[in-house]
Amino acid sequence: MKSTVLKFIFFYFLLSNSKAQNETPKPVLPIPTENQLRWQQMEYYGFIHYSVNTYTDEAWGFGNEDPKIFSPDKLDVRQWARICKEAGMKGVIFTAKHHSGFCLWPSKYTDYSVKNAPWKNGQGDLVKELADACKEFGLKFGVYLSPWDRNHPDYGKPEYITYFRNQLTELLTNYGEIFEVWFDGANGGNGFYGGANENRKIDAKTYYDWQNTYKLVRKLQPNIVIWNDGGDRADLRWVGTESGYVGETNWSLLNATGAVPEDMLRHGVENGNAWVPGEVNTSIRPEWFYHPKEDKKVKTLPQLMDTYYNSVGRNGTLLLNFPIMPNGLIHETDEKNVLDFAKARKEAFEKNILKNTKIQASNVRAKSSQFSAQKAIDNDAKTYWATDDDLTSGSLTVIFTKPTSFNRFLVQEPIHLGQRVKAFTLEANINGKWQKIAIETTIGYKRILRFKTIIATQIRLNITDAKACPLISNMEVYQAPIILTPPMISRNQNGDVQISQTDAESEVYYTLDGTIPSSKSAKYTAAVPTDLGKIQVKAISFNPQNKLRSALAEESFDIARKNWTIVAEQDKNALKVLDGNEYTSWQKHKAPTELTIDLGKVENLVGFRYLSDQNWWADASIISHYQFFVSDDGSTWKLMSEGEFSNIKNNPTWQIKIFEETKARFIKLKALKNIKENSNSGYAEIDILTK
Numbered sequence: 037m038k039s040t041v042l043k044f045i046f047f048y049f050l051l052s053n054s055k056a057q058n059e060t061p062k063p064v065l066p067i068p069t070e071n072q073l074r075w076q077q078m079e080y081y082g083f084i085h086y087s088v089n090t091y092t093d094e095a096w097g098f099g100n101e102d103p104k105i106f107s108p109d110k111l112d113v114r115q116w117a118r119i120c121k122e123a124g125m126k127g128v129i130f131t132a133k134h135h136s137g138f139c140l141w142p143s144k145y146t147d148y149s150v151k152n153a154p155w156k157n158g159q160g161d162l163v164k165e166l167a168d169a170c171k172e173f174g175l176k177f178g179v180y181l182s183p184w185d186r187n188h189p190d191y192g193k194p195e196y197i198t199y200f201r202n203q204l205t206e207l208l209t210n211y212g213e214i215f216e217v218w219f220d221g222a223n224g225g226n227g228f229y230g231g232a233n234e235n236r237k238i239d240a241k242t243y244y245d246w247q248n249t250y251k252l253v254r255k256l257q258p259n260i261v262i263w264n265d266g267g268d269r270a271d272l273r274w275v276g277t278e279s280g281y282v283g284e285t286n287w288s289l290l291n292a293t294g295a296v297p298e299d300m301l302r303h304g305v306e307n308g309n310a311w312v313p314g315e316v317n318t319s320i321r322p323e324w325f326y327h328p329k330e331d332k333k334v335k336t337l338p339q340l341m342d343t344y345y346n347s348v349g350r351n352g353t354l355l356l357n358f359p360i361m362p363n364g365l366i367h368e369t370d371e372k373n374v375l376d377f378a379k380a381r382k383e384a385f386e387k388n389i390l391k392n393t394k395i396q397a398s399n400v401r402a403k404s405s406q407f408s409a410q411k412a413i414d415n416d417a418k419t420y421w422a423t424d425d426d427l428t429s430g431s432l433t434v435i436f437t438k439p440t441s442f443n444r445f446l447v448q449e450p451i452h453l454g455q456r457v458k459a460f461t462l463e464a465n466i467n468g469k470w471q472k473i474a475i476e477t478t479i480g481y482k483r484i485l486r487f488k489t490i491i492a493t494q495i496r497l498n499i500t501d502a503k504a505c506p507l508i509s510n511m512e513v514y515q516a517p518i519i520l521t522p523p524m525i526s527r528n529q530n531g532d533v534q535i536s537q538t539d540a541e542s543e544v545y546y547t548l549d550g551t552i553p554s555s556k557s558a559k560y561t562a563a564v565p566t567d568l569g570k571i572q573v574k575a576i577s578f579n580p581q582n583k584l585r586s587a588l589a590e591e592s593f594d595i596a597r598k599n600w601t602i603v604a605e606q607d608k609n610a611l612k613v614l615d616g617n618e619y620t621s622w623q624k625h626k627a628p629t630e631l632t633i634d635l636g637k638v639e640n641l642v643g644f645r646y647l648s649d650q651n652w653w654a655d656a657s658i659i660s661h662y663q664f665f666v667s668d669d670g671s672t673w674k675l676m677s678e679g680e681f682s683n684i685k686n687n688p689t690w691q692i693k694i695f696e697e698t699k700a701r702f703i704k705l706k707a708l709k710n711i712k713e714n715s716n717s718g719y720a721e722i723d724i725l726t727k
């Protein structure tokens with residue numbers, strides 16, 4: 037009798053236990069809301085910056101700009117929507133009101149809007165036009181409403197909050213479904229404020245009474261997600277940089293209260309108690325608004341690909357900005373580069389090698405087919421592989437029918453049950469031996485790994501640590517083609533030639549004798565020392581797999597600047613003007629000012645070149661009017677050239693000035709005037725031309 041009872045108890049436990057295992061794993065809290073889940077699945081969407089400061093060439097409007105300047109002659113929101121759609125984006129967020137306070141819709145609550153602009157004789161509503169265009173092109177629509185308003189007289193007083201909420205109500209009521217609202221963190225400071233022209237400070241945490249503002253937002257748009265980096269924690273977080281990346285370790289969690297230092301923005305908080313995923317916001321140009329001087333600084337295809345892998349590929353979303361030109365259109369270079377980017381992504385993720393492959397798991401939850409390894413490659417995002425509850429590790433092994441080459445690995449967790457994986461490795465069986473390809477940390481909604489092409493017969497995802505039983509909803513493997521863009525050539529102060537690859541898997545070949553390089557020319561592996569004379573470098577990127585080559589890159593350099601010194605200058609940073617790196621710069625003295633260089637020996641000069649500080653915020657320091665002197669002894673000077681660098685503000689590229697041949701050992705560039713009075717003079721590079 038006793039033993040029958042015991043047997044019964046034993047089987048009861050066995051049964052109830054296996055029943056529990058058979059059930060859906062319990063979520064690991066916190067988990068995303070449905071709105072956050074839907075938003076995460078969008079992955080990639082566009083930002084559009086346009087306002088009165090588009091017409092003053094400023095990053096921020098001050099709030100006193102005359103609405104009359106808002107008069108585009110070619111404005112076409114359908115062009116914006118078409119480009120976003122063709123780029124593969126799923127939505128668009130529009131600066132309905134930026135810090136200037138100028139409203140791009142005819143708000144009832146202010147005259148500082150398109151109502152008083154010449155565009156469409158004050159009858160236009162740009163928010164409506166764009167919302168409609170988005171509908172037409174199948175894009176979701178979102179709005180940026182700057183909490184900071186440099187125009188409004190009440191900004192800083194309690195009355196402004198009513199104004200702000202009234203505007204929010206207009207935007208969230210009259211333009212259909214809004215998927216995301218953006219509350220920028222820039223808050224308070226100098227402004228026009230209805231003519232007060234003063235500095236107004238607010239406490240971004242308390243001033244806007246965010247909790248009640250959020251309630252209003254959710255009441256008007258139940259499906260929305262809220263982005264806010266200044267006030268109370270909202271649905272999405274800033275990743276702490278506008279450069280286009282989030283940390284490789286990226287938890288979609290933060291703590292609901294308390295400060296969020298930059299490190300947490302970048303990586304999230306492993307044991308955070310609130311689901312606050314990261315959105316990577318970045319512009320296709322250095323700045324958010326359109327500035328003609330940035331026409332040659334549009335992110336290139338390799339840069340855009342890096343941005344993608346460093347955002348969507350790291351459990352983030354990508355919010356990529358287009359500045360609108362004064363004529364009302366997106367610039368053709370921005371369009372071309374973003375469409376090239378779409379094409380390259382399509383090619384990279386065209387053929388998933390894991391379709392119809394054999395897959396095995398180290399453990400399957402309750403041995404149930406519902407949670408089998410197959411669920412990780414069944415192309416159904418709702419199903420997933422799961423282990424038993426008592427495990428926090430496990431592996432999935434894919435067996436190919438023949439040696440297979442690949443260079444990308446994509447993996448996803450079903451995050452509606454929480455973000456679990458803390459650590460994983462990727463291994464491949466190459467020539468019968470298991471090798472580690474990558475050692476990583478978090479996965480989250482999506483993780484994509486890039487590595488050099490390998491040829492393997494098996495591949496294994498090894499989850500080495502997780503918060504609870506690991507779950508994988510999807511795995512994909514690809515052979516992404518090599519991106520062949522011309523390499524970048526520079527020469528440092530020592531005279532060494534440096535050539536940068538644009539794809540880790542490409543090869544670079546170069547010549548120094550003016551001939552066109554081929555794969556039989558010298559292969560670039562490290563900086564190439566040269567004699568210090570003039571050189572001409574030609575280089576190509578080469579795809580060793582299909583033997584295709586990029587367009588030619590070529591640069592000519594005058595004599596190396598190895599023995600040059602900057603005269604009477606203590607600041608070591610001054611040497612940055614000779615380092616051959618266009619991205620480093622030096623600024624010190626206010627114009628008029630002089631920079632004197634000792635060339636180390638007498639040279640036969642016929643001209644000089646100047647490259648201004650290339651940082652987008654460094655406009656003021658661009659030298660516009662100059663004199664150039666030479667000397668034998670550094671004390672008696674001869675003026676060789678003077679004048680202006682025409683159009684340098686809009687086109688801050690190398691400025692070349694030629695003069696009559698002369699012999700000299702010292703040179704002096706005198707900055708007579710900069711673009712802005714009373715600013716320092718800035719230099720990225722100074723160089724000479726010799727006979």
Ligand code: FUL
Nearest residue numbers: 095096220221222317324
């Ligand atoms: C920043 C703003 O100050 C920029 O102008 C831009 O709107 C960017 C997206 O956010 O904080």
